[in-house]
Amino acid sequence: MNPVGCCAKKGKNVVLLLGLILLTTDVSAQFSQLIVPLDAHLHHIPSLEEFEKYGLASVEVHQFESTKKGKVKNDSTRLCAIVFHPDKRTLSGLNSHWTYQSHGPNFLSWYKFINHYDEQGRLVREMEEPLNHNKRKEFGFLFYDINKTFRTLAYNDKGQLRKEIKTHEGNSFSIYKSTKDTSHHRSIQSDIYEYVFDSLGREIERYITDDSTRYLNTATISYDSNAVRCHYCHPRYKSIKTVYGKNQKPALWISYTRNGEFHSKRSFYYDDQDRLIRRVDSTGWYIGTKSGEYPRLDQTIEWEHRESQVWKRRIIWPNKMVENEYDSLGNVLRSCSTYASQAPRCIDSKYEYHNGQPIKETRTFPNGETITEENRFTENGLLKEQRQYKNKTLVYLLRYKYWKLPGREPRFD
Secondary structure (H helix, E strand, C coil), X not given: CCHHHCCHHHHHHHHHHHHHHCCCCCCCCCCCCCCCCCCCCCCCCCCHHHHHHCCEEEEEEEEEEECCCCCEEEEEEEEEEEEXXXXXXXXXXXXXXXXXXXXXCCEEEEEEEEEEECCCCCEEEEEEEECCCCEEEECCEEEEEEEEEEEEEEECCCCCEEEXXXXXXXXXXXXXXXXXXXXXXXXXXXXXXXXXXXXCCCEEEEEEEEEEEEEECCCCCCCCCCEXXXXXXEEEEEEEEEEXXXXXXXXXXXXXXXXXXXXXXXEEEECCCCCEEEEEEEECCCCCCCCCCCCEEEEEEEEEEECCEEEEEEEEECCEEEEXXXXXXXXXXXXXXXXXCCCCCCEEXXXXXXCCEEEEEEXXXXXXXXXXXXXXXXXCCCEEEEEEEECCEEEEEEEEEEEECCCCCCCCC
């Protein structure tokens, strides 16, 4: 069965089913060149443009484990379930991400989200909330927190992002087990990012405001409502400045500390055809030069061109270098990552494409081990599978299921 082509009635049932999924706690952007490092299990979330282009109502992504011999197991874990609401111009559902920790194994966690878009398809508001909340019992009380994050975005008349507000809302609950008396404490804290453009539409400055924490009135706590406390706050300050040269292209990029000191710099260099050929990044300017160690070189990026196209790019760090080769369409064909301790041997990655889609990456390590990652697409161009092989043995598999909006046919532009 092809889920993309299922009937309208079934599509409606799926939307209702996914709506129920969002109420349960029982859970089993352009994506990167290829796919997934072994410990990440990243998955692609269709954008609003893809939902509209293909007439999609919903999508699910399932991860399948494999045996040591590479045979796919029947059981799977649902990584996400996303629903499109065309009348509200929202995407909502469940998604997951990996949490990395140095003191223990990595683990998957799920969160609910809803994204709001304007008529131009631009994201204007998003909300995320963990699906499961950590509960703890102490001294006869049950404690738990429900923390939400919000992001609102505003654009100028040219469609450029001019303001972004990231808000953390904390809700702390305590329940006395014997009487069921409940206490609810609520607070919000925002970080404000502002982007300034010149008359040519070029970004020239960025500003950040670390706003104060505000404590809000709730049904059970009112004594500190509307109180304002400054724990991590800081007044508005310039964080980034970009200076343009005579060729109207960036010549210098500077980041600043909260105290107005130089933090990092990027210097840009061009050839006689105004093609970018070198960028030099340095950091530690805010520390000073008394020790002789700062500022220090962070990285250097070099570009080589063939006619009007980038042919090669090298990113050079003190102990590592990555060199990429591109085709005439700007697709990376080969990448070689060399560490100082392994030179001249490198991690050699080769990429393959079909109809403009990245379909395969093969990474060969200095010890001869290979990691192969494959993308498989439907006839319409939707991603349907992501596979990863280690030395030709299947390690894991991601599968995508799509359902169509009733009466909506996909566009192929």
